[in-house]
Amino acid sequence: MKDFRRYKITLSDRVKVEVFKQCQIFKDLSVSETRKLAFDATPIVFKKGTFIFRDGDPADFFYIVHEGLVQVYKTSSSGKNITFTIATRGDTLNASALSVENYFVSTQAMNDVTVLRIGRKEFLAFVSRHSSAAMGIIAAMAQRLNIEYEKIVDIVGEEVELRLVHSLYTLASKFGTTLSLTRQELANFAGTTTETTIRVLSKLKKKGVISRSAGRGEIVISNLTMLRNHMS
Amino acid sequence: MKDFRRYKITLSDRVKVEVFKQCQIFKDLSVSETRKLAFDATPIVFKKGTFIFRDGDPADFFYIVHEGLVQVYKTSSSGKNITFTIATRGDTLNASALSVENYFVSTQAMNDVTVLRIGRKEFLAFVSRHSSAAMGIIAAMAQRLNIEYEKIVDIVGEEVELRLVHSLYTLASKFGTTLSLTRQELANFAGTTTETTIRVLSKLKKKGVISRSAGRGEIVISNLTMLRNHMS
DNA sequence: CGCCTGATTGATAAGTATCAAGGTCGGTGG
């Protein structure tokens, strides 16, 4: 069984509720309300590299990440991947996909991932009955939209170096100063190529902003203040 | 009074309700429900070039466009403007700004514009009491988010010519084949410069996709099918 | 009539992607 790329597991109700409480969407809900939803959630494991869903698939489920990292991205017609966010514990993959027939991003496990999922209908019914959940979703989407607006401004208006510094800062704010990312993954996040990313990282290493000694698939920010100063 | 850049006017309740019914956010609400909200709305005129609100201003009002065109954009730190959408009758300027303390885009009247506005508190209260309005907002935001995701993919992954063709197609779908836009406005929408935009338009003229004879501040698409074929 | 905004074209430069060629590490299988 272990060998499957994707399989169901069991989690205690207590643990499930905990995950939901960590999700900003449900922060204004009472525990008893959250419980109702959490009990309906099915835990599923996706092994590293597996798709949770793909751009264009029918949006049948709502997902929350319980464990691990999930890349949320889109592929351009010329084959490039652009990563919009890296979801972790408590993050939803598609609060938006509620109202749309099909997912409009792809999501892929960056390591072994556990998610909780709820059928679309149940989730929709719950949200329309609990206005604070709806307001939570609106707030989360507004925040996301703002981030994407800024990303666009960044890509159009700023140079790659600045974009990469912004990306590093964003990621560090979420994950801390040690990032488990390959250069390629960072490149996709910043909207550039692997080679360019490496060149910029080399520069930053020389300046002492990031650590010279970091294993493969790892980027360590050694001086966060200096990184921030680079963002002006 | 006429000379002010911005002033209140009066509109019949019937007209106000009509505008609200044209807004996709409220399409599932009963007329009597919409009425309650519409009656509270204040009509205001903004003369060409005036800001309705600016990025960073406290988000005190919710706006719907009644008449005219409104540019929704953001300015990068290097001074470039990126236009996200051009709002027209029935479009909201900031369904999102509900949950956020400050606006995160700027909105500017492209010609003389009439909007309806509602105080933030009233609007919030209404939405949390009417779940179908909340669901409408979620749907609208999901759609917008999807558009922005695609824009990012476009900007990072495709060449300027394709981006401009996409932009023209998007605009034509909304406004028809005659666009009242300067080259600069189109450039901002596509995330490029005026000069590059002109060069691409010249090419498209040669191919017969857009009309050679169009006045200043006007772009006429003469062959929409051919434009679509350019998007592959 | 002249000014001001928008449109146009050309020349140049800069920023990045692309292509190419190793180098290094970690894990896997013999």
Added chain:
DNA sequence: CCACCGACCTTGATACTTATCAATCAGGCG
């Protein structure tokens, strides 16, 4: 246990796209 293979990292040379700078032109409005 060692050797090999594949994934990742790195650096260099080159080409291409597009921004930038500069100059001119055209039309509407006061």
